Amino acid sequence: MEHLFAGWRAQFVAGGERPAGCVFCTIGAESENDDSNYVIARGKLSFVVMNLYPYTSGHLMVVPSSHVGDLAGLDGELTNEMLGLVRRSHDALVAAYHPEGINVGMNLGRAAGAGIADHVHVHLVPRWSGDANFMSTVAETRVLPETLSDSLAKLRAHWPAN
Ligand SMILES: [Zn+2]
Numbered sequence: 001m002e003h004l005f006a007g008w009r010a011q012f013v014a015g016g017e018r019p020a021g022c023v024f025c026t027i028g029a030e031s032e033n034d035d036s037n038y039v040i041a042r043g044k045l046s047f048v049v050m051n052l053y054p055y056t057s058g059h060l061m062v063v064p065s066s067h068v069g070d071l072a073g074l075d076g077e078l079t080n081e082m083l084g085l086v087r088r089s090h091d092a093l094v095a096a097y098h099p100e101g102i103n104v105g106m107n108l109g110r111a112a113g114a115g116i117a118d119h120v121h122v123h124l125v126p127r128w129s130g131d132a133n134f135m136s137t138v139a140e141t142r143v144l145p146e147t148l149s150d151s152l153a154k155l156r157a158h159w160p161a162n
Contacts, residue, residue, distance in 0.1 A: 022067055022116070022118070022119050023116065024063050024064075024067075024116060024119040024121065025066070025067050025119065027039060027047065027049060027063070028047060028063065028064070028065035028066065029065070035152075037049065038050035038052070038148055038149075038151075038152050040060060040089075040092070040152060040155045040156055040159060041085070041088070041156070041159050042065075043081045043082075043084070043085055044081065045064060045065055045066070045077065045078045045081050045082075046062060046063060046064045046065055046078065046081055046082050046085060047062075047063055047065055047085075048060055048061070048062050048063075048085050048088075048089055049061055049063060050148050050151055050152055050155075051123070052148065053115075054125075054148070054151070055125050056125055056126055056127065056128070056131055057097065057126070057145055057146050057151055058093050058096065058097045058099070058124075058125075058126045058151055058154075058155065059123065059124070059125045059126070060089055060093075060123075060124050060155065061121045061122060061123055061124070062082050062085045062086050062089060062121065062122040062124070063119070063120075063121040063122075064078055064082065064119070064120065064121075067118075067119055068119065068120050069118050069119065069120065070108065070120060071108070071120065073120070074120070082122065086104060086122055086124065088159065088160050088162075089124050089155075090102055090104070090124065091158075091160045092155050092158045092159050092160060093124060093126050093155070095158040095160075096154045096155055096157070096158040097126045097154075099126030099127055099128060100127060100128050100129055101126075101127040101128075102124055102125065102126050102127060103123065103124070103125040103127060104122065104123070104124050105122070105123055106120065106121070106122050106123070107123070108120070
């Protein structure tokens with residue numbers, strides 16, 4: 001897990017500057033741009049989006065559509081919907097990628113490795129035995145086995161009805 005969290009931080013740093021404002025709020029408000037924003041699915045109050053700097057193929061996030069800065073801001077309805085989207089994301093990842101495991105987690109605060117620290121989000125990262133070792137060995141020349149567009153199409157195709 002230490003490798004994993006460090007990896008997320010490194011990838012956000014490597015990704016360069018983020019746009020002004022809150023990117024999650026922008027994506028949350030722009031449902032007409034779901035294809036170009038790599039949004040896999042939406043609920044009433046939250047959405048599921050590909051991570052632009054994936055740790056492994058299929059790395060996605062469940063995000064509130066409105067700006068929620070910490071766990072205290074997640075009310076019961078939003079919490080229930082997000083956990084439901086976490087479960088459906090899990091099912092889609094299993095069906096699309098057949099991973100050996102899946103990390104589900106939140107980085108709360110920059111010290112914990114959050115790339116976007118002021119808008120809470122849940123990461124789901126499909127894992128395979130040895131991927132962390134592989135990553136640390138070749139981190140400088142990381143090659144993703146598929147494009148984000150391919151991941152988006154694959155996860156949408158495997159998105160469960162409920
Ligand atoms: Zn926001």
